[in-house]
Amino acid sequence: MERSRLIEVFQWLHRHPELAMEERKTTAFIRNILAENGVRLLETGLETGVIAALGKGEGPTVALRADIDGLPVCEQTGLAYASGRPGVMHACGHDFHAACMLGAALLLKAREAELPGTVKVIFQPAEEVNRGAALMVATGLLDDVRLFLAGHTYPWYEAGILGVRPGPMMASADRFSAKLTGKGCHAANPERGIDPVPALAAIVTAAQSIVSRRVNPFDSAVVSVTRVAAGNTWNVTPETAELEGTVRAMTEAVRCDIRRRLEAMVTDTARAYGCEAAFEYERGPSPVINDEALCRRAASLARAQGLEVRENPPSMIAEDFSEYLKIAPGAMFRVGTGGGYDNHHPRFTADPEALMPAAAFFAALAERELRQLAA
Numbered sequence: 184m185e186r187s188r189l190i191e192v193f194q195w196l197h198r199h200p201e202l203a204m205e206e207r208k209t210t211a212f213i214r215n216i217l218a219e220n221g222v223r224l225l226e227t228g229l230e231t232g233v234i235a236a237l238g239k240g241e242g243p244t245v246a247l248r249a250d251i252d253g254l255p256v257c258e259q260t261g262l263a264y265a266s267g268r269p270g271v272m273h274a275c276g277h278d279f280h281a282a283c284m285l286g287a288a289l290l291l292k293a294r295e296a297e298l299p300g301t302v303k304v305i306f307q308p309a310e311e312v313n314r315g316a317a318l319m320v321a322t323g324l325l326d327d328v329r330l331f332l333a334g335h336t337y338p339w340y341e342a343g344i345l346g347v348r349p350g351p352m353m354a355s356a357d358r359f360s361a362k363l364t365g366k367g368c369h370a371a372n373p374e375r376g377i378d379p380v381p382a383l384a385a386i387v388t389a390a391q392s393i394v395s396r397r398v399n400p401f402d403s404a405v406v407s408v409t410r411v412a413a414g415n416t417w418n419v420t421p422e423t424a425e426l427e428g429t430v431r432a433m434t435e436a437v438r439c440d441i442r443r444r445l446e447a448m449v450t451d452t453a454r455a456y457g458c459e460a461a462f463e464y465e466r467g468p469s470p471v472i473n474d475e476a477l478c479r480r481a482a483s484l485a486r487a488q489g490l491e492v493r494e495n496p497p498s499m500i501a502e503d504f505s506e507y508l509k510i511a512p513g514a515m516f517r518v519g520t521g522g523g524y525d526n527h528h529p530r531f532t533a534d535p536e537a538l539m540p541a542a543a544f545f546a547a548l549a550e551r552e553l554r555q556l557a558a
């Protein structure tokens with residue numbers, strides 16, 4: 184696919200954003216381009232998302248992964264190809280990811296006869312709600328994949344710069360909540376009730392000590408209480424109080440340790456104040472831990488292709504790319520797309536000039552890794 188056509192594809196996707204699990208037009212658009220170019224599509228049995236396969240059907244398999252969903256954000260970029268759907272925007276660059284991996288798929292299609300194995304190209308729905316990767320994995324079509332590769336837009340680097348992070352790159356993201364039950368009463372007679380509000384306040388304060396006092400200073404973690412709720416008015420002591428928040432960690436060990444300590448802190452503190460606590464903890468995506476040797480090989484390939492490589496910092500944001508890494512190792516790279524507004528910001532943009540070099544990089548990396556696995 185030519186550079187100008189690839190940019191058109193990206194701009195079409197940008198104009199037509201769809202929310203997670205609703206990516207029907209996006210799916211049809213991607214399927215059409217792949218089918219027009221003779222790329223084999225695998226039957227996923229899902230309404231949205233696409234998995235394509237390139238190669239002769241022998242040898243090892245590696246995968247390239249893009250995500251395709253937009254966000255409920257009102258676009259304010261002023262771009263000529265801005266979202267045509269009010270309130271929905273490709274504000275995280277998943278349009279760029281899809282176009283980039285379409286470009287890579289077509290570059291690989293041109294070399295299909297030479298490929299020493301299979302490249303599966305994943306266009307995953309619903310990354311923003313952490314569902315899509317699990318759906319793709321559940322198709323069973325990725326069971327034979329031995330290496331997963333992905334890229335993510337990065338507004339803090341200009342086009343032509345690739346961010347590589349060997350080892351832990353993105354955090355796990357879990358949600359916790361607690362409901363404290365005391366005993367409501369007239370606010371003038373506290374001795375007749377059990378006030379859950381001081382218990383809630385004590386928990387919020389104590390939770391801050393988990394990261395500062397219980398996690399090794401050389402490990403990274405976040406505990407944030409993001410919502411508290413109690414009572415309806417000024418002269419009634421409420422019966423219940425609630426809190427909700429998130430735990431982020433870069434390793435499974437730290438993640439599990441924080442969960443255990445947080446649960447104990449909530450239930451024991453509540454008890455100390457005479458309340459009962461119902462604690463809930465929902466595990467979200469796991470940490471993304473990049474394969475270090477793969478990162479080194481990718482960095483040298485990127486340099487050979489004329490990209491500038493920078494080692495970039497890890498992030499406490501999560502990515503469901505980690506679901507694929509439960510099958511096989513892999514790495515996610517940050518693709519410089521300029522713009523200077525953060526991902527998810529209404530003014531977020533991705534420089535189309537970054538597309539072709541990124542597509543070429545991922546196609547070359549997939550082929551080279553395939554060659555290494557086949558050797």
Ligand code: NI
Pocket residue numbers: 275276277310335526
């Ligand atoms: Ni994203």
